Amino acid sequence: MPELPEVETVRRGLLKLIIGKTITGASSDTPKSFPNTKSDVKNFLVGANIIDVRRRAKVLMIDLSTEYSLVIHLKMTGQLVFVGKDTRFGAGHPNDSLVNALPDKSTRVTIEFTDGSQLFFNDQRKFGWVMLLPTLEIPDLAFMKKVGPEPLEADFTAEQFADRFKRRAKTNIKAAILDQSVVAGVGNIYADEALWGAKINPQRLVATITPAEFEALYTDLREVMNLSIKKGGSSNHTYVNAEGKRGSYMDFARVFRREGLPCPRCGTTIEKLRVAGRGTHICPYCQVL
C-alpha cells in the first residue's frame, strides 16, 4: 500500500475515530496476520483503552493503556477500517468508498469496542500483520532500528538526505530510495513521482547523482508526499483510509501509472520499464539516462 502518505492518512483518521475507546475483544482466522498468544490478547488487549496512534516509516502503532501497543504493517494490500455502531454500508453509502460490508473476504483481524464499533484489518494478500507488543520494546525491534530518518520532519535537511545514500553508492537511485534504511516511508509511487520531479532517471547509479540533483530529489520527495497527505493518499488499487474511503493523489500523479500519456512538463510520451524489480514510470526526455 500504503506508503508514508497513506499510512499517515490512516493514522490521522484513527486518531479522530478510536482515541479513548475501550477494547472488548479481538478475533482472527489468520495466524500469520495476527501472530499473538491468547494470553497476551487476554492480558493486554481486552479491557485496554486506546491512548494514541503513532506512525514510524510505514508502521502504525496503536498505544494502549496496558503499556502494550498494536504494531501494524499494511504491506501491499492492508487496510485498517473503522466501522461505527451505526455505520451503514451498501445502499446510501458514499460512492467514494471501496468498502461495502465488513467483515468481508479479506478481513484478517476484527477488534471490538465497548460501544459496539469495530476496527477491521483487511489484507487481500496476507503480507501485512498486527502484532501486540510492549510499547517500550517497539524501538528495539530489528525492523524499527534499521529504518532511516522521517523525510517530512522539519529538521531533516537536504544535506542529511544526500548523506544517507552513501551506503548505497553502487546501486541505482530507484533501489536506493526504496530502501527503508536510507530514508523512511518511500515506496514505488512516490519514488517515481519524486524522480520525475527532480529529472533523474531511476536507473542512474547513486554515485553519479550530483549534489544539486540530491537537493532537487529531497525537495520534490517532500513536496509530493506533503501533497499526497493533503489529498488523502493514493488509491491505486485497494488502499482506503480509516473510514473506508479512497485518497485522490492519483488524480495529481505526473508519471505513476500514466504510461502512454504525455509528460505534463514536456509532452513526451511516458514510458513504463522495470527497475529494481519494480514497475517504473519515466519521461524519457526529462529523465535521460
Add this chain to the structure above:
DNA sequence: CACTTGACCTGTCCGC
C-alpha cells in the same frame, strides 16, 4: 557489508 533475486499471498487483467 552491499547488491540482486526470489518468495511470501490473492486477485485481476491480458493474450491465446
Add this chain to the structure above:
DNA sequence: TGCGGACAGGTCAAGT
C-alpha cells in the same frame, strides 16, 4: 469461457 503468465502502494531471506 478457460488457462497461463505477468503483475500489484512491501519487505525478507537467501544467494553472489
